[in-house]
Amino acid sequence: MLNKSFHLANAEQTEQLGAALGSALQSRGLVFLVGELGAGKTTLVRGLLRHMGFTGSTKSPTYTLVEPYEFDEHKVYHFDLYRLADPEELEYIGIDEYLTEASALSLIEWPEKGGNWLPEPHIRVELSYDKDQRQATIISQHQALLEKVSVAFEQ
Amino acid sequence: MSTKNMSTKILGIETSCDETGVAVFDEQEGIIAQALYSQIDIHAEYGGVVPELASRDHIRKTALLTEQVMSEAGLTKQDIDGVAFTQGPGLIGALLVGSTFGRSLAYSWGCKAIGVHHMEGHLLAPMLEQNKPEFPFIALLVSGGHTQLVDVKDLGDYEILGESIDDAAGEAFDKTAKIMGLGYPGGPMLARLAEQGVAGRYKFPRPMTDRPGLDFSFSGLKTFAANTLRDCDGSEQALADIAYAFQEAVVDTLMIKCRRALKQTGRKQLVVAGGVSANVSLRNGLNDLMSKVNGKAFYPRPEFCTDNGAMIAYAGFCRYKLGQFESLAIKAKPRWPMSELR
Numbered sequence: 001m002l003n004k005s006f007h008l009a010n011a012e013q014t015e016q017l018g019a020a021l022g023s024a025l026q027s028r029g030l031v032f033l034v035g036e037l038g039a040g041k042t043t044l045v046r047g048l049l050r051h052m053g054f055t056g057s058t059k060s061p062t063y064t065l066v067e068p069y070e071f072d073e074h075k076v077y078h079f080d081l082y083r084l085a086d087p088e089e090l091e092y093i094g095i096d097e098y099l100t101e102a103s104a105l106s107l108i109e110w111p112e113k114g115g116n117w118l119p120e121p122h123i124r125v126e127l128s129y130d131k132d133q134r135q136a137t138i139i140s141q142h143q144a145l146l147e148k149v150s151v152a153f154e155q
Numbered sequence: 156m157s158t159k160n161m162s163t164k165i166l167g168i169e170t171s172c173d174e175t176g177v178a179v180f181d182e183q184e185g186i187i188a189q190a191l192y193s194q195i196d197i198h199a200e201y202g203g204v205v206p207e208l209a210s211r212d213h214i215r216k217t218a219l220l221t222e223q224v225m226s227e228a229g230l231t232k233q234d235i236d237g238v239a240f241t242q243g244p245g246l247i248g249a250l251l252v253g254s255t256f257g258r259s260l261a262y263s264w265g266c267k268a269i270g271v272h273h274m275e276g277h278l279l280a281p282m283l284e285q286n287k288p289e290f291p292f293i294a295l296l297v298s299g300g301h302t303q304l305v306d307v308k309d310l311g312d313y314e315i316l317g318e319s320i321d322d323a324a325g326e327a328f329d330k331t332a333k334i335m336g337l338g339y340p341g342g343p344m345l346a347r348l349a350e351q352g353v354a355g356r357y358k359f360p361r362p363m364t365d366r367p368g369l370d371f372s373f374s375g376l377k378t379f380a381a382n383t384l385r386d387c388d389g390s391e392q393a394l395a396d397i398a399y400a401f402q403e404a405v406v407d408t409l410m411i412k413c414r415r416a417l418k419q420t421g422r423k424q425l426v427v428a429g430g431v432s433a434n435v436s437l438r439n440g441l442n443d444l445m446s447k448v449n450g451k452a453f454y455p456r457p458e459f460c461t462d463n464g465a466m467i468a469y470a471g472f473c474r475y476k477l478g479q480f481e482s483l484a485i486k487a488k489p490r491w492p493m494s495e496l497r
Contacts, residue, residue, distance in 0.1 A: 011375075037330050038378035042321060057320035060374065062330075063300040064246070064489075092210075092248065129378070130385070 001139055004146050006153060008134035014040040014127075017136055017153055018047025021123065024148035027052060027074045028103055030119065032111040035127030040134055041109045044125065045078050048107070052076070061109070065093060075104040087115030123149070164230065165237045165475055166221070166260075167468025170213040170253030171245030171273045172300070176464030177220040179228045179235075180472050186283060186465045188228035190220040191458070210248035217256050224464075232264040237480075239471020242270030243488030250487035258485045268481040269471040274493050276466035277428045278307055280455040283469055288424045288453045293416050295409065297437075298429030298461075299325035299340065302371050302409075304416045305493070307426070310473055313493050316416050317369025324405055325431045327373035331380045331401055335394060345398050346434055352399025353392075357383055359404035364411045369419075371412065376404060406437045410444055423450035432460050 008014050021031065021044070033041040046058035054071050061067040061080040069076040077098050084090070099106055099119065111118055123146075124139040140146050162183040169176035178189035192212075225231070240257025243250055254270070261268035278294050281287055293316075294305045302319040322330070325342055332341025337348065359379055362372045380401050387393040413425060425445055431437065432454055445452040459465055 036381070037334050038374075038381045040378075042374060046321075057318075057370075059320070060322045060326060062326055063323065129381075 001141055002143055002146055003137050003139040004150055005135060005137045008040070008136055010134075011040065011043050014043045014134060014136070015047025015050070017125075017149075018044040018049075019051035020149045020152035021125070021138075022048040022051040023152040024145055025105060025122070027076070027105050029105055029122040030099065031105070031107045032118075032121040032124040033107060033109045033127070034111065034124065035129075039127040039129050041127060044127070044136075045107055049076060066098070075101065077104060077106045079106065079108040081108065081110040081113035084110075084113040087113065087117045090114055090117045163236045163472065163475065164234055165239050165269070165468050165472040166224075166235050167271070167464045167466070167471050168217060168221070168238070168240040168253045168257045169273075169276070169462055169464045169467045170217060170249050170256075171241045171243070172249060172462055173212075174462040175213050175216040175220055176462060176467070177217070177224050178464035178468045179224055179230065180465070180468035182472065186468065188224040189463070189465050190223045190227075191463055192216045192220060210246070210252055213249055213252040217252060220464075221256075221260070232266075235264060235266050237261065237267035237269050237471060237475045238264070239269040239271050239467050239474070241273045241276065241467050242486060243273065243491035245273055245489060247487060247489040250489060251485075254487045255485050258481060258483075261481075262483065267475060269474050269479065270481050270486065270488075271467050271470045271474065272491060272493060272496055273462075273467075274301070274303070274305075275311075275313075275496060276470045278305060278313070278426070279310075279470050279473065280428055280459045280463075280466040281426050281453045283459060283465060284453070284455060286453070288426055288451075291420075291422060292424035292426050292453075293413070293420060293422045294426040294428065295413055295432075295441075296429045297324045297409065297427070297431035299323060299329060299342070299431075301429060302373070304369050304412060306416070306420050306422070311477070311497050313496060315493060316419070317371065317412060319371040319373060321372050321374035322377070324371070324373055324409065325429070327376050327405060328402075328431065330377045334377055334381050335384060335398065342431070343433075346402060346436065348395050349398040349402040349436070351392070351395035353396050354399060354403070356393075356396040357400035359383075359400045361404055361408045361411065364408055369412050369416055371408065373405065373408075376401060402434075402436055406434070406440050409437060410440050413441065414444060414448075417448060417450065423448065424453065425450065426453045428455055428460055430461050433457055 175192040238261040240253040302324045304316040306314040328342030329340035332345040333339040
């Protein structure tokens, strides 16, 4: 596994990292978002969606488990597994149907609640924070993908 | 000849989240029987609602509760004019239980089926009280899943003036409580802790109040709480002071937006519903606000603030009077914008 870390000075930079992910992934793939409550997971998703051209609000999917976004030619599914009690519950919400959709991008918060029911992601993003200083580490086995994110973020 | 009483009677069924609620509304008598089964105890051990467990539980409870309220009300199937059920928005599995049961029951009883919008149920719930508002009014809906300001012009004529662009107010309470080690969902515990807090020790931001508009954003408050917590001395008093400052920020923000909404529309009545409307600090603040503008705040009784069958029976009755019925198809609408209602 390869990884790369980024220093995020503020929420705007968290959004910029989201935008860089969006630009590297070309609206398909599977991304895990890991970090405590308040670490900026939903902020990152907002940056990604805005980069792709979505202009509405990015609501927390905690209550609904998944917020689907369909706009232009994009399909993005934003999951939050925080309230999942048993990974098996994923089968009942039809997770496979979402994840096997070839032309969709799935972003999953709290993937650890999904246990072994989730496939390996293309990118795993780990967010941590202390005061307003945030750190992000992106982990992937695809070197090219990591570089794309890096280049897009630094632009 | 039918011996049927002419007063319209509607059975209401609510299954959109983790409460199974069933009630009968009588045009002349009001709510004549109601039953509620809450799954909160079951979900508490998991730290939240588990959607599919919720659906399975609704399946177990809905028919039993229906029999219970029908027997309490002393009614038989011939007495019922319509079966109303929550058709959306909500969790798909949970909605399907109520929609399938409700639509099928209406078919088997030979009466009308009425699909009800869950949020319309909340909006109209204060109409079940003696002291009720008259159209038009402003409604603040605040719960774990929703934060909305609605201009309620008339039955079916609703304009969303503002809503949360990220976390709902109740969700911010629950998540901040979790960060503070109070468990999940711990919103009410956080509010209790805040009672011990001292004003002015900490100052939280009032998100999105420095610009025009009626939208809300609460997700930044939990990060602010986590940072404040990290820097404090960890004493019980400090925790209580943080809880106080957090609650004050949420209540203030809600009040600022309510004041704006009243000013913008010229309305003098404010209806407050949803689980967070039970918050004492919010109620005190809004009562003050309304008396300052020579207006009045209305709250449904506590059991009608959270999800219940009574509000669905009543909203179903209003729709029945308009002649709006379901076809034979069973439909659930997990996403159903209130603006689509007529």
